[in-house]
Amino acid sequence: MADQKTDDVRIEPYDGPAGGWGSARSLVEILTREGVPITGSAMLLKQxxxxxYMxxxxxxxKPAKPLAFEYCENGAKxxxxxxxxxxxxxxxxxxxxxTELLGWSDYALEEQGRLTHPMRYDPETDxxxxxxxxEALAEIGRELKDLRAQDPKSVVFYASGRASLETSYMxxxxxxxYGNNNLPDSSNMCHEPTSVALPQSIGAPVGTVLLEDFETTDLIFFFGQNVGSNSPRMLHPLQEARRRGAQIITFNPLRERGLERFTDPQSPVEMLTRSSTKISTQYHQVKAGGDLAALTGLCKALLALDRAADAAGRPGVLDRAFITEHTHGFEAFVRFCDGQDWAALERRSGLTRTALxxxxxVYARAKAVIGIYGMGLTQHRKGTETVRMLVNLxxxxxxxxxxxxxxxPVRGHSNVQGQRTVGITEKPELAPLDRLKELYDFEPPREKGLNTVETCEGLLDGRVKAFIGLGGNFLRAIPDTGRMEPAWRRQRLTVQVSTKLNRSHLVNGAVAYILPCLGRIEIDRQASGPQAVSIESSTAQFHGSRGVADPVGPHVRAEPWIVAxxxxxxxxxxxxIDWDAWVADYARVRDAIEATYPSVFHDLNGRMFQPGGLLKPLGARDRKWETETGKANFAVPEGLEADPDLPARGPDVLDLITLRSNDQFNTTVYGYDDRFRGVKGTRDVLFMNRRDIARxxxxxxxxxxxxxxxxxxVPRRVGGLRVVAYDIPEGNCAGYYPELNVLLxxxxxxxxxxxxxxKAIAVRVAAATQGP
Structure with a gap:
């Protein structure tokens, strides 16, 4: 059956909380559908x-003292x-x-199940x-040798973000x-502004918050991150913080249920009484791209409160001692904030001065504050500036x-942060090239490699001749898919290391392979016995992971083996380099990681399974600022507009936000329901403000x-979308990723x-019979 899409489409308001019985029913449904109701439940106890396993x-x-069921609805899915x-x-x-499979949906392709054999595309039979x-490895090797002889920079080595530290290092x-730094990864598509902004501001490329910080914070700012669908396990520390009396102030264009109310599925009392915890104490529906203006307004208001306190002889609102000792650029930043007009701030943010x-x-009275954000801040033309503005606050x-x-910053893929830590980056200055030269006696390439956008540009102009993908669904995740698919077919070689079939496998180079790999949950048996791997969490802690399930078949191989x-x-x-020895015992790979990054991975083999994980050293946590100034830097943005290259917003142009459904993780679609938004049986929807619909x-x-x-x-168009009146700011609309990537x-x-x-694509919307 090509697809399980149903004609039973229903759009109706959802009044329930995040979690609760809706989450429990969704878990039972997918375990039953995938044929793992008993074994799956047992596996989840080890998650x-x-x-x-991570x-x-x-x-x-991952907490040091986990809950009995330390998984969420999406993790179980x-x-x-x-x-x-x-x-x-x-x-x-x-x-x-x-050709037939290209007509199937993303869901239908992946729902065919796990790949069991290495496969080669036969153009004669399609x-x-x-x-x-x-045979597969020999031909891949020959093709890569030929391309290396012509130009080693013509090959791209992509990593999706789920591979272990060991595989990522290899x-x-x-x-x-091979001769290049062409190492784009999924971070290029989501949190690269974090990797650029935080080193500029605080000298660290990752967040500074630990789980224990949620136990003592009294205010959390939430910007552009849908916790209910994208990271539901975070709802537990948020719920506990609210019960302690901590405030949560949310800035997000759509009202997302996980940021409104949560019922803990592990609480018998809450489940039986259907009670819930209110999550956000203030909820501000900022316009798409309006976060930069909203943050500026918050800073401007805070400066005014500080001046008023000083004039009245009260203690100041700002931490002057910290600013003097630990920061640089404060005066220039104050001048920027003072120069902003409240009318402009209200217009661009979509929020009132009173609300800001x-x-x-509330911020002025809080003693310890966490700033949480997701792609609502990063995926804009001025995403890096917006992240730095949150740091300013x-x-x-x-x-x-x-x-x-x-x-x-809340990361998506389970080890996307970790793979950066062990060298997957297109930026040579971020890799320990001199240390690699010393360890492995070769001259590492010093030229900048291709990131995701540059890889796409290279495909369009013909510079990229081969794509070797370590997981993921790159072709579906990138922008401008209508232009990219024809360009993709002009490659000489495409190789995909995967667990399931997806669209990236079906748009082929002249020589194309699918190489099936083990999943993280499966037992990885090598010469020295079952292997463990390690990953890094969003809070910069390294954790060990051991598979618990038998492999799907005898012809599936571990990712480190395939790389070797x-x-x-x-x-x-x-x-x-003894590739075979590394594969025989992954502890030797971890020894190599430690030898390459001795200050980061001290005794990784000995400590990767300690409760709570091995903490990554991070100077900013201790107020040691590894920046050019030696201090934390206030950043002055160029203006209030997060997307300045969009055309003038006439009344008939809307800003489109792409988003994920409750039944989805990145490009993986688990089903056609989006429970929290009241959508059942379809993904072909466009959420719009009622006033825009009428206008x-x-x-x-x-x-x-x-x-x-x-x-x-360039024509970019998607038809067949059903208008859904929704609580979204006027002038904005929203629809599902990756289907709408063709518009980006x-x-x-x-x-x-x-x-x-x-998160802000200028679009026109018209009835299907009219054409935009």
Whole structure:
């Protein structure tokens, strides 16, 4: 069956909380659908436990003292998705041409189950056919050798963010031995502004907050992150903080249920009484791209409160001692805030001065404050500036480097932060190239590599000849997919290391392979016995992970083995690197990681399974600022507009926000329901403000087409979307990623990090019969 999409489409308001019985029913449904109702339930008891396996979904922190059920609805879905009883065998591929499969939905493709055999594309029959591992690796090696002889920079080594530290280290080393730093990863698509902004501001590339900080904070700012769908395990510390009396102030365009109310599924009392905890004490529906203005307004209001306190002889609001000792650029930042007009701040943020001053008033009284954010801040043309503005807000009251306070970017993929730590980066200055040279006796490439956007540009102009993908669904996740798919087919070689079938496998280079790999939950048996791997959480702690399930079949291989075999087939022997020994015992890879990063990974082998994880050293936590000034830096933005390259916003142009459903993790779609937004049976929807619907002559339930408003004359259009009246700011609309990526121009990205600006795309909406 090509798809399980139903004609039973229902759009109705959802009045329940996050968690609760809705979460429990969703868990039972997916475990049953994937054929793992009993074994899956047993596996979940080991999820995110100190001696179990780390969740393959989000990267939220793993507590030293876990709950009995230390998993959330989406984490359970990820486990069921990986451990499904369904199999995509050679018989399946024999039954369906690639052309036919290209017409299937993302859900239908992945729902065929786990890949069981290495497969090679046969252009004569337009089908994938099984191939022996030795034959596949030999041809991949030959192709890569030929391309290396022509231009080693023509090959891209992509990593999705789920691979372990061990695999990631080997992958980065493979790319540099090959001769390039072309190591784009999923961070390029989401949190690269974090990786750029935080080193500029505080000298650390990651957040400073630990789980224990939630136990002592008295205020949490939430910006552009949907905790209910994207990182539900965070709801437990949020609920506990609220019960202690901590305030939570949220800035988000849509009213998301997880930021409103939560019922703990592990609490019998809450489940039986259907009671819930109110999460946000203030909820401000900022316009798309309006966070920069909103943050400026908060800072401006805080400065005014400080001056008023000084004039009245009361203690100041700002932490003057911290600012004097630990920061740089304060005076210039004050001048910027003073120069901003309240009318402009209200217009761009979509919030009133009264609302912003109310939030600032709560901040002025709080002693320890956490700033949490997601892609609502990062995926804009000025995403890096917006993240730095949030840091500015925290610096004004000394909320970096003290208990209960700090900056907290919420990462998506389960090890996307960790793979950066061990060298997956296109930026040579971030990799220990001299140390790699010393350890492995080769000259690492010093030229900057390609990030995600640059890889796409290289595909369009023909510079990129081959793409080797370590997991993920790159072609579906990137912008401008209508332009990118034809360009993708011009490559000489495409290789995908994957657990399940997705669209990136079906748009092929001249030579194309799918290499099936073990999932993290499966037991990885090598020469020295079952192996463990390590990952890094969003709070910069390293954790061990052990598989608990039998592999899906005898022809599936571990990711480190696949990386090692590609390296052996492609590269000349290196007496300093024993790939086979590394695969036989992953502890030797961890020894190599520690040798490369001795200050970060001291005794990784000995401490990776300690409760709470091995803490990554981070100077900013101790107010040691590894910046050019030696201090934390206030940043002055260029203005209030987070997306200045958008065309003038006429009344018929809306800003489109792409988002994920409750039944989804990144490009992986678990089903067609979005419980929290009241959508059942479809993903073909466009959420709109009622006033915009009326003003544009549309109606709730009407089928419309959406087209990008841009000056490059490239047609970008999606039809067949159903209008859904929703609580979203006027002038904004929203729809699901990745289906609407076709509307996102490749050039529409953050200026500093090149992260695609998917949270504000200028579009026109018209009834389907009219055409935009």
């Amino acid at each position: 995110n436990k100190p001696d179990g 969740c393959t979904s989000c990267a939220w922190a 990820a486990t069921a998705w990986e451990q499904t009883r369904r199999r995509a065998t050679p018989d399946f591929f024999a039954e369906h041409t690639v 089908r994938y056919r099984p191939v022996a591992w030795a 992958w980065a080393l493979l790319a540099r031995l 001053e109310a939030a600032a008033g 925290l610096l004004l009251r000394g909320n970096i480097g003290k208990p209960g306070a700090g900056i907290c 075999e590609i390296a052996k087939a492609t590269l000349p022997p290196n007496p300093r 544009l002559g549309l109606r709730d339930g009407l089928t419309v087409a959406v087209a990008t408003e841009a000056e490059d004359q 121009p490749l050039w529409h990205h953050d200026e500093q990090s090149k992260t695609p600006a998917a």
